[in-house]
Amino acid sequence: MPLSENINVFARVRPASPRFAEVEAVPSCVQTDPTTSTITIDNKGKKQQFQLKKVFRQNSTQENVFDDVGRAILDGFIDGINGTIFAYGQTGSGKTFTMLGVERSNECDLSNRGIIPRMVEDIFATLQTRHEKNPDSFKFILKCSFLELYNEKLYDLLLFKKDASITIQQQRQKIVINGATECEVKTSEECMKCLWKGWNQRKVAETSMNHASSRSHAIFMLTLITETVDGTVLNRQTSRLNMVDLAGSERQTHTNNVGSKLREAGSINKSLSILARVIRDLASSRTSSTSSSTPQHISYRDSLLTFLLRDSLGGNARTAVIVNIHPNLQFVTDTLSTLSFAESVQKVRNVTTINSTLTYFQKVCNTLDETHKKNQKLQEEAENNRRNALAYLLRVQQSCLNTSISDVEQQFL
Ligand SMILES: Nc1ncnc2c1ncn2[C@@H]1O[C@H](COP(=O)(O)OP(=O)(O)OP(=O)(O)O)[C@@H](O)[C@H]1O
Structure with a gap:
């Protein structure tokens, strides 16, 4: 039975960076109230309040964030429902910290590991427990892919060839990615190896293509196939989980970019502004859907990012968005723009279904x-x-x- 549900939007405020401190106390423009899930921005006396699904304060732990954001997506993924988690915010606001954690010599600092490593561990723990309980009636295959989207081109981070041609196709209501490496992983350690391999490859690309990872989008994808035998029926479920660390969303008027940097920034701005436009159109089509019978056209194909995430935005996926906030007053304009994006996203409704096919068992x-x-x-x-x-x-x-x-x-x- 399809289920209509809103995209859940969370805000996470990172600790103020001492780097930007001119005086002892860093001037902050952010106040949070976790009891009402509100965040208030004070722009030189002009206050604006935003209410989201949940607000994480500066002292929230990685575990707190995973429990509130990741668990529902994880449970759905294991039960055949597509899931997406993405982190949005300006450069340095904590997107990579939230999604991946702190890197210590190609491993995550354990207590600081982010959503992706925690998801991987819990997914394997749950699947393996189910398999051990019912070795004959429950089987699974898990595959991972890791893509980077830079300057409107997709790169395969699990492949050392630079010229891999990856294409995205829409087959009926489903987005299919052709040409990307899919590694079958049997343990969480194997899966984490792939993640780090891709992460290092991203750094190599960063140097060889002269771009910073903060200017590309990184998409770690898991595909799960489970087979459960119930009596004489075989239930085969397939689901995809996208975990996305987006490029920094800062406005270019704040930076001193010229030449190729400006073109690159234009391309990032293009994909993020199309993302924002798609979200706005989805949000407004929802509010106007009662008055108009013709569904509004949503231009997902205008950027590879929105085309790739089509299922997650108004489609068949359970989606959570974390907007990362830098509390320093000097970033107030970007913070307000991030929060206005958050307000639009939470109006978007997705329709999730369990992707399953039932067949009569061999007997x-x-x-x-x-x-x-x-x-x-x-x-x-x-x-x-x-x-x-x-x-x-x-x-x-x-x-x-x-x-x-x-x-x-x-x-x-
Ligand atoms: N909640 C947090 N607690 C502690 N440190 C944090 C937190 N959020 C971010 N940081 C630290 O702030 C710095 C910048 O964070 P991070 O790299 O995650 O930002 P980002 O949004 O991914 O930036 P970019 O867009 O440039 O990739 C890092 O050193 C990170 O460890």
Whole structure:
């Protein structure tokens, strides 16, 4: 049964950075109230309040964030519902910290590991427990891919070739990615190896293509196929989970970009501004849907980012967005723009379904097959018996009653 649900939007405020401090106390423009889930921005006396699903304060832990944001998406993913989590905010606001955590020599600092490592661990723990409880009736396959979207081009972070051509296609209501490496992973350690391999590859690309990771979008994707046998029915479920660390959303008027940097910034701005436009159109189509019967056209194809995330934005996925906030007063304009994006996103409704197909289990097919064969054999036997009886009668009649064979045939055939 399809379920209509809003995109859940969370705000996370990072600790003020001492780097920007001119005086002892860093001037902050942000006040949070977790009890009412509100965040208030004080722009030189002009206050604006935003209410979201939940607001995480500066001292919130990675565990707090994972529990509130990740769990519902994780549960759905395991039960065949697509999921997406993405982090949005200006450069340095804590998107990578939230999604990945703090990197310590190619591993995550344990207590500071972010949403992706925690999701991977919990997904494997849940799947393996289910399999151990019912080894014959529950099986799973988990595959991961890691893509980078930079200057409107997709790169495969699990492949060391630069020229991998990845294309995105829409097949009916489903987005299909062709050409991306999909690694089958059997343990959370294997999956984390892929994540780090891709993360390092992103750094290599950063140097060789002369761009900073903060200017590209990173998308870590998991595809899960589960098979559950219930009596004589085989239930096959397939779901996809996208975990996205978006490029910094800061406004370019604040930076001193020129030349290729400006073109690059234009491209990032393009994908993020199309993301914002798609969200606005989805939000407004929802409010106007009662007055108009024709559904509004949403231009997902205007950027690869929105095309790739199509299922997650107004489609078949459970989606959570974390807007990361830098509390320093000097970023107040970007903070307000981030929060106005957040307000639009939470108006968007998705329709989630469990992606499953039911088939009769082999036993039933075998039984049916056997019954069919038995029936055929019985029919053949009956036919043979009939022909034998007829031949016998013909012989008896011909010899005893001396009548013609054709008369007998007409009588019996
Ligand atoms: N909640 C937090 N607690 C502690 N440190 C944080 C927090 N959020 C961010 N930081 C630190 O702030 C710095 C910048 O954060 P991060 O790299 O995650 O920002 P970002 O939004 O991903 O930036 P970019 O867009 O440039 O990639 C890092 O050193 C990170 O460890």
